[in-house]
Amino acid sequence: MTTKTTPLWEVFIRSRNGLAHKHAGSLHAADAEQALQAARDVYTRRGEGQSIWVVRSADIVASDPKDKDEMFEPTASKIYRHPTFYRIPDEVGNM
Amino acid sequence: MAIPKDKALFDYAVRLADDQLVLGHRLSEWCGRAPTLEEELALANMGLDLIGQARSLYAHAGEVEGEGRDEDALAYLRSEREFTNMLLVEQPNDDFAHTMVRQLFHAAFMAPYWEAMTGSADATLSGIAGKAVKEARYHLRHSAEWIVRLGDGTQESHARTRAALDHLWVFTGELFEMDETALSLLGRGVAVDARALKPAWDSAVDETLARAGLDRPAEIAMLSGGRTGRHSEHLGHLLAEMQYMQRAYPGMTW
Amino acid sequence: MYSQGLINADGSTHEDEAFLKAFQERIDREEKIEPNDPMPEGYRRTLIRQISQHAHSEIIGMQPEGNWITRAPSLKRKAALLAKVQDEGGHGLYLYSAAETLGVTREELVEQLLQGKAKYSSIFTYPTLSWADIGAIGWLVDGAAIMNQVPLCRCSFGPYARAMIRVCKEESFHQRQGYEIMLTLCSGTPEQKAMAQDALDRWWWPSLMMFGPHDSESQHGDQNMAWKIKRFTNDALRQKFVDATVPQAEFLGLKVPDPDLAWNEEKGGYDIGPIDWDEFRSVLKTGGFCGRDRIRNRRRAEEDGAWVREAAAAFAEKQATRQADAEAA
Numbered sequence: 123m124t125t126k127t128t129p130l131w132e133v134f135i136r137s138r139n140g141l142a143h144k145h146a147g148s149l150h151a152a153d154a155e156q157a158l159q160a161a162r163d164v165y166t167r168r169g170e171g172q173s174i175w176v177v178r179s180a181d182i183v184a185s186d187p188k189d190k191d192e193m194f195e196p197t198a199s200k201i202y203r204h205p206t207f208y209r210i211p212d213e214v215g216n217m
Numbered sequence: 218m219a220i221p222k223d224k225a226l227f228d229y230a231v232r233l234a235d236d237q238l239v240l241g242h243r244l245s246e247w248c249g250r251a252p253t254l255e256e257e258l259a260l261a262n263m264g265l266d267l268i269g270q271a272r273s274l275y276a277h278a279g280e281v282e283g284e285g286r287d288e289d290a291l292a293y294l295r296s297e298r299e300f301t302n303m304l305l306v307e308q309p310n311d312d313f314a315h316t317m318v319r320q321l322f323h324a325a326f327m328a329p330y331w332e333a334m335t336g337s338a339d340a341t342l343s344g345i346a347g348k349a350v351k352e353a354r355y356h357l358r359h360s361a362e363w364i365v366r367l368g369d370g371t372q373e374s375h376a377r378t379r380a381a382l383d384h385l386w387v388f389t390g391e392l393f394e395m396d397e398t399a400l401s402l403l404g405r406g407v408a409v410d411a412r413a414l415k416p417a418w419d420s421a422v423d424e425t426l427a428r429a430g431l432d433r434p435a436e437i438a439m440l441s442g443g444r445t446g447r448h449s450e451h452l453g454h455l456l457a458e459m460q461y462m463q464r465a466y467p468g469m470t471w
Numbered sequence: 472m473y474s475q476g477l478i479n480a481d482g483s484t485h486e487d488e489a490f491l492k493a494f495q496e497r498i499d500r501e502e503k504i505e506p507n508d509p510m511p512e513g514y515r516r517t518l519i520r521q522i523s524q525h526a527h528s529e530i531i532g533m534q535p536e537g538n539w540i541t542r543a544p545s546l547k548r549k550a551a552l553l554a555k556v557q558d559e560g561g562h563g564l565y566l567y568s569a570a571e572t573l574g575v576t577r578e579e580l581v582e583q584l585l586q587g588k589a590k591y592s593s594i595f596t597y598p599t600l601s602w603a604d605i606g607a608i609g610w611l612v613d614g615a616a617i618m619n620q621v622p623l624c625r626c627s628f629g630p631y632a633r634a635m636i637r638v639c640k641e642e643s644f645h646q647r648q649g650y651e652i653m654l655t656l657c658s659g660t661p662e663q664k665a666m667a668q669d670a671l672d673r674w675w676w677p678s679l680m681m682f683g684p685h686d687s688e689s690q691h692g693d694q695n696m697a698w699k700i701k702r703f704t705n706d707a708l709r710q711k712f713v714d715a716t717v718p719q720a721e722f723l724g725l726k727v728p729d730p731d732l733a734w735n736e737e738k739g740g741y742d743i744g745p746i747d748w749d750e751f752r753s754v755l756k757t758g759g760f761c762g763r764d765r766i767r768n769r770r771r772a773e774e775d776g777a778w779v780r781e782a783a784a785a786f787a788e789k790q791a792t793r794q795a796d797a798e799a800a
Contacts (some may be wrong), residue, residue: 126784127252127576130568130757146367148568149255149635150577152783153790154363162355163262164561238546245553248537249768252776253563254530254577261557268550289545313779369789370782377778412510462544464603469660471544471602471652 136173234274241267264317291428293463298446305388314377320360325355325421338406390439392429496574503629506572526566527591569630596759603670609649622702
């Protein structure tokens, strides 16, 4: 019994025109063409796709959860960037 | 049974339906046995595409016949001598190489076939073709890419694919036959000229084999007979299994 | 669902009090734990076992249902069943992927299944003997699965919760399909109705056993509940299932094979008769009626497919070499 492993790929799908690609899940495939086809067969069976990206999981660089504080501290001191700082007259409507 | 109003069209639609149903059934036999989980889904997808096409075609044939036979009456209550699918599609799955070679031969034909059919004078057939052509193109891509990997993979995969090519080649001539029924419908702008599809088929197959490092099998005398109900021994067993419930429990609704 | 009652949360950890407390606080705040987040080793190991056994169940489940694809009695049923079994394969795939985020490979997990080191739901050790079984499985087994799967969409581990959301979306037509098959049979000939009753007779008790042992027998459910890997107790889910399903059986005109089944006005639910736990334990120990075949078929599929996977890997390697050579040139 072979214990070789088939590479893991992450799948991103743009389901409709105008939307960004969204992470759909992962799958195993030996190469990029097979990963693309498998993504289509596994993640768009119900016709949920316009564009598919596949990336080898090993190629994804992720931030370290330990660095969450310095990477993602909300800039509470810079409130002028937040839309609620500006008062828009009701007559203008939603913005 | 009374002769249907348009027997030629009825026969033509039924044989097309029989082709897709038998091949769809064969693919469904892989359920739980595929080489990878991803391929389980791919084979089932192709099977569902083909069964879907068959259902539309049987429905059309039943309407053309006008005797009240629906898709199930046509699929489940006709004998192997009445089935008119081509011999290629009833061949057993054997190993994965055989299954992919069979799919390549079928899809390399059906992709240009459905494309030509989109221009049919029969609105229903051209409508079915509009959807089926996309499915066939995917089946072609999927099977061709597998043949490349199996041909140019390991010694074992190369040998198995070689054997599959040599075994199934004899069934490929029947793809391009045009009998009286087909010719009369061609004259009416309804049918596709299968003979005209050979260059496209050759091109797709040869390109795939070249990438796979596989030689095209030598030309041999082809087998034929499916269109007149003269099948290989495989079809009888397939239908015995497929039709079992309707034969064992006649006249019931499921 | 398919791990209910089979998994005891592995409470053993090496982490200190402060760490465990901080982790539990995150859980209590209904925060999602993601793969790279710090987590107790016990949490990680329990999840790997629960998710992978859920995945194994989906894959094994393809066999009893796949058993009737080639004999489905109409084209509509044939297509629907093929799609359903395909969905099950897909669910297995999503779940293996979720388990893999925790540092284990799909190949390792499959090997555990084939070696008998990992379990799958006992429900799939029963044979599908008639077309009506396909209806019964969709109605009862998928019905029971849904009871557990919806709460799992709110499980604390992100990838598992998200996989379950995807599963639940696809699951909705499975149970309806099964019940519709039963409805068609029960509205048909006496022979068809008898077929449906026979299927209910054989699948009712195994479906109840899917929820696992009584709460009084389950000693380790607490840690699972604390970590929000499990959201409801075995008996709570079993009660919910019975209360939903008995009226459905009545609507079909079928008799639930339990002479002690009775409405309890006080609790507002049904009382059921005693479950045969000897059978349950025996099935877990020996693999039940079809267990040997299920594993043998799985092993055969893996072995038969080995040359295909090897070919794909060999080709990928050749391609990589050719590309490297081309770039170097």
